[in-house]
Amino acid sequence: MEHKRILELYKAGDHNQAFNLLVRQSSQPLYWHIRRIVLDHDDANDLLQNTYIKAWGALDTFREDSKLYTWLFRIATNEVLNFLRKKRIINFLSFGDDSQNFENKLASDPSFSGDKADIALHKAISLLPARQKVIFCMRYFDEKRYDEISDILEITEGAAKASYHHARNKITSYLKEELDLGD
Amino acid sequence: MVENTHNYKQNRFSVPEGYFDNLEQNLRDAVLGRENKEPAAVRILKPALSLTFTFALIIFMGYGVFKITDRFNHTSDQNEISVFSQELDFMRPSQIEFIDIDELDAYSIENNADEVYEFLTQDGYIPFALYNSITSIEK
Numbered sequence: 001m002e003h004k005r006i007l008e009l010y011k012a013g014d015h016n017q018a019f020n021l022l023v024r025q026s027s028q029p030l031y032w033h034i035r036r037i038v039l040d041h042d043d044a045n046d047l048l049q050n051t052y053i054k055a056w057g058a059l060d061t062f063r064e065d066s067k068l069y070t071w072l073f074r075i076a077t078n079e080v081l082n083f084l085r086k087k088r089i090i091n092f093l094s095f096g097d098d099s100q101n102f103e104n105k106l107a108s109d110p111s112f113s114g115d116k117a118d119i120a121l122h123k124a125i126s127l128l129p130a131r132q133k134v135i136f137c138m139r140y141f142d143e144k145r146y147d148e149i150s151d152i153l154e155i156t157e158g159a160a161k162a163s164y165h166h167a168r169n170k171i172t173s174y175l176k177e178e179l180d181l182g183d
Numbered sequence: 184m185v186e187n188t189h190n191y192k193q194n195r196f197s198v199p200e201g202y203f204d205n206l207e208q209n210l211r212d213a214v215l216g217r218e219n220k221e222p223a224a225v226r227i228l229k230p231a232l233s234l235t236f237t238f239a240l241i242i243f244m245g246y247g248v249f250k251i252t253d254r255f256n257h258t259s260d261q262n263e264i265s266v267f268s269q270e271l272d273f274m275r276p277s278q279i280e281f282i283d284i285d286e287l288d289a290y291s292i293e294n295n296a297d298e299v300y301e302f303l304t305q306d307g308y309i310p311f312a313l314y315n316s317i318t319s320i321e322k
Contacts, residue, residue: 019215023207031206035196049213056214114195121191141192 003068030076036141037080041111051076073152084130124174128167136167
């Protein structure tokens with residue numbers, strides 16, 4: 001088990017080796033987990049960095065109640081949720097309507113190659129409440145199981161399922177309306 | 184109309200060239216570099232220092248609030264003092280500094296009250312109250 005090896009190396013004082021192994025194992029899945037929710041590369045990169053700074057600083061206190069991988073995802077998800085809350089507050093205070101610029105912003109992003117349907121999907125996701133957004137992305141894009149989602153978010157499996165289905169229904173309705181999809 | 188067969192799950196995002204190649208090094212610099220920059224003593228003492236600073240701030244703010252409310256409580260007294268002091272303005276040293284104390288020896292006050300009065304009123308400015316207070320000393 002890799003996470004046990006990482007912890008052994010860390011406890012033995014081989015911090016560089018432990019860190020390299022930790023990053024090699026988890027950085028890409030964590031990056032994509034964050035990126036699919038926040039969409040912007042720079043934001044995703046900052047949040048990934050914060051995730052590792054927090055995780056590394058708290059590795060001493062990791063109790064091994066859950067897998068190291070799950071724990072990292074939990075930290076990353078909390079970072080993302082905090083980021084989304086702050087962004088929402090900033091938009092509210094600046095009277096900015098982020099949704100109006102959403103399509104233009106995404107369409108002009110050189111790192112995005114999606115078409116009208118993809119833009120509509122991400123617009124629909126952006127309209128969800130933060131927690132539903134996170135749960136939908138984890139289930140739909142990362143294809144995580146409900147028990148994994150419930151471990152990461154520390155909620156029940158039932159709550160995770162319910163949130164996902166609410167989110168999926170909202171997105172389906174939005175896409176039908178926006179893209180004139182057949183049933 | 185968009186077809187239902189569209190693959191929404193496909194990742195449409197990309198990263199800057201070489202991003203993942205340098206990610207490990209960048210994260211190491213950001214996380215371990217940061218750790219090395221901060222001395223161990225600072226890392227250990229940081230929570231205690233933060234707590235001390237917080238308490239100091241709370242006490243300082245509490246003291247500030249106390250002083251402000253205390254000042255408001257004494258405002259009426261101060262107003263009274265202010266009015267009283269305005270009434271006594273004419274008694275302030277700047278108003279009576281023309282009195283040359285050297286020339287006002289006790290003997291002349293006691294025995295030559297009229298001369299003293301004349302002396303004091305030579306500029307036509309001495310308030311009568313001051314004259315009364317001087318003559319009452321005499322009595």
